[in-house]
Amino acid sequence: MNAHQPDEGRLSEAVLRPATANAFETTVEQLATAIRLGVFVDGEQLPPERDLAERLGVSRNTLRDAIAALRESGLVETKRGRGGGTVVTHVPPQPGSSPGSSRVPPRRGAAMADALDFRRVVEPGAAWLAARQSLAGDQRSWLVEAAAAVRAAPDAGTHRIADSRFHLAVATVSGSPMLIESVTRAQAALGEMLGAIPVLKRNIEHSCDQHDAVVDAILRGDAETARAAMEEHCDATSALLRGLIG
Amino acid sequence: MNAHQPDEGRLSEAVLRPATANAFETTVEQLATAIRLGVFVDGEQLPPERDLAERLGVSRNTLRDAIAALRESGLVETKRGRGGGTVVTHVPPQPGSSPGSSRVPPRRGAAMADALDFRRVVEPGAAWLAARQSLAGDQRSWLVEAAAAVRAAPDAGTHRIADSRFHLAVATVSGSPMLIESVTRAQAALGEMLGAIPVLKRNIEHSCDQHDAVVDAILRGDAETARAAMEEHCDATSALLRGLIG
């Protein structure tokens, strides 16, 4: 109300964030996201509970509850005894099988737009930064393989996971933990919607070409081109998604 | 170890984040950061405890403990009764008064580099996005005033706060909550170090000119120029900071 400081409440509203939800839900969310993004692939996975709990900064008890929840959702299965453990049994759903695409949650529209904008900033940023790093040999081949895996994906579900893995790989080789987390959050936020994109052969091929362009530029150390290529890529999927929402 | 999936552990290591610290510390950190970044200016501030607690997603009890901690650090003072409340009493420290600049924490080097990289991505991104929004009149004047306030700052401490406020303002008008949070985190991570930059008149003037360039481009809706200007600005302070570390 004071003309001298017209921004009085705005900054505090924008900056003060609602902190953290409870540990159990956070853990479930985190693991479920990791699985859906393909951080853990199908088959035998997941570190022992004691290790995983420590890495997630959560007690083993809480972690176990979270795993139990995942088990009841059919995402994982658990076996006891030596050599046992929790394995991922997630077959990604094929889009189109559940034609609920038109059921756009009323309130989520803003969140979607936010995630798209955010992604459009951080993913090209990660590509740019990655291109400026001097990458080790295994990192270089990792990128190439990740891009190839997307192209080789036989069906829509596999494609979705391979795509996430590619984007996370780019973020990871950028070497900035804060950027990695940001890309993860963007991917997680978009995950559901990206799975709803109708999978046309043309779109996929185009997308793969863009991946290759990104990898190529990163390997050449051409940061500006890497960023531009990733921007193009984000804009393309962004356009598809916005079309779905209307 | 498996040649077929050489990235096995890498992604999970990169993606699984250590979750949350305890609520009390988080709240203290959040409020202290907000104050040091100038979200709450000197004089009378801070919403009533009940409101603030709700906005931070924390119980009033915990919030009160946090405020008590701030009070003992001399950041705020509290008055009871109607019209009372908690007011900010923070005079930002003048750099150079404590010549501990050379005491670079041994382990923090990596975190610093991370924050600088991250900022170099998200701040220009925010400027870019802000330029693409159709801004309301009060938002436009807010930007102009924020930039002017930096120029008008009489001393180093005031300058520091005005600078944060400017960058947060840019992020805010970008309209993306996820970006706002990212910029906040970057500013918070760099806050201490930025305060250690020797304040040469030349640097400050240059910095202000860059601010103006950013605002100008945003107001003109020239996204690419806005981003380029902000990149230049980030690179400039980045160079100064890296010089301090060696």
Place this chain on the structure above:
DNA sequence: ACAAAGGGGTTCGGGAACAGACCTTTGATG
């Protein structure tokens, strides 16, 4: 056959956070 080891499964006490009601101070208002 047996023991060792590497996993998951279970239990329990203590401490942190929460929700919500209630008390106290103090400026404003009639």
Place this chain on the structure above:
DNA sequence: CATCAAAGGTCTGTTCCCGAACCCCTTTGT
């Protein structure tokens, strides 16, 4: 001057979560 309302201050029962020890299952190696 009396009263009210808007703040901070206090108390209590409950829920969540952690830490750590302990138990049980299964494979592997001798």
